[in-house]
Amino acid sequence: MPPLSPTAADPPQFRNAIHSARQPLSVCHGSRLHTVPSPEPASIHSIEKAFARGEEQALRAAYKQHGNLIYTYCRRTLNEDRANDVTQEVFISAWKGRHRFDPAKGTLVGWLFSITRNRIIDNVRAERRHSERRANLDLAELPTESEIDAIGNRLMIADAMRSLPDRTKRVIMLHYFDDLTHRQIAERMSLPLGTVKSLLRRGLLQIRHLLESAHE
Template sequence: MTAFHDDSALSLAFCSGDERALSDAYERWAPLVHTLALRSLGSTADAEDVTQQVFISAWRGRATFDSDRGALGSWLVGITRRRIADALEARSRTQRVHDASAHAAITASHVVDGDLVDRLVLADELARLEEVPRQVMTLAFYGEFTHSEIADTTGLPLGTVKSHIRRSLSRLRTRLEVNDAS
């Protein structure tokens, strides 16, 4: 049972930080938000994530809500549309990274020159890196992507790509030196 029967009272309480208003807003509009997300994303898990993100964003940004410009429900739908777009972009970015990594791995498997043992040791060491640095290094080593191309493909800032490469090379160098010593 909702505590606020009037939308304007709910909007005012929501903006003032009344947690009961958040609960009522969720009860009223979460089904709509979830339905919009589910229809756009096609995944129940993604729709649930978007629904949660919408209400977290709305609560954190409640000071920016202006009831003179529209109803609280309309404002939440606007946030929903942006969160859906963010989810679709993240999905697209993940697919681009996956495709580029697969292409780089295929390219690497066709490399004939060089010592096989060195390539296997390098591949093993790359596999030990965390996911994002491993993807960056795979694109750099096997795909022969430039830093800018890696940034474009992954959606990471150029400086972040360079930092991942620098730290990863340092880790690889240390690990390979230890392996050579043994």
């Protein structure tokens, strides 16, 4: 993940330099989900509110929290140089337009993802427009918009899963990856059937909320 570099045209906050703070991304392997510890929800909410208020430390915290995810999305769809550039552009654009972010209407990571998606699509369209000037460019290597969306959704789901409580995460994994019924999960985890259904419902709502905020 590239460091976010200030320029002379950027607000003074950038002159304090946001350095790279790479953190592992959650990845599903079969029925196992490999994750890193997540910050407490209250911490995430505090970052979002501070970002909306324009507090300088919030930009640094947002980049540390979400920079690796944004870079991964860019790198899965763009070459390395453009992925580095677009990652920086996303955070600079988000910070300059922070007055448009409302924590009450969506998550910060979802909003950043929406900006990233649009930037990626703009770059891919530009590549297609200029393809006739580059004989070595294979258009088949460029992702379609539906492929860009699919890649983004997979990354967002993995990130949303990482943020869920362990018990909720396990219920979802057992249901969707191991194909267990609600009753089988209840027996496996020694939980009441109603608790399993409630955990599954709340977890899926949280994931859906994150996905919807990324497509607004």
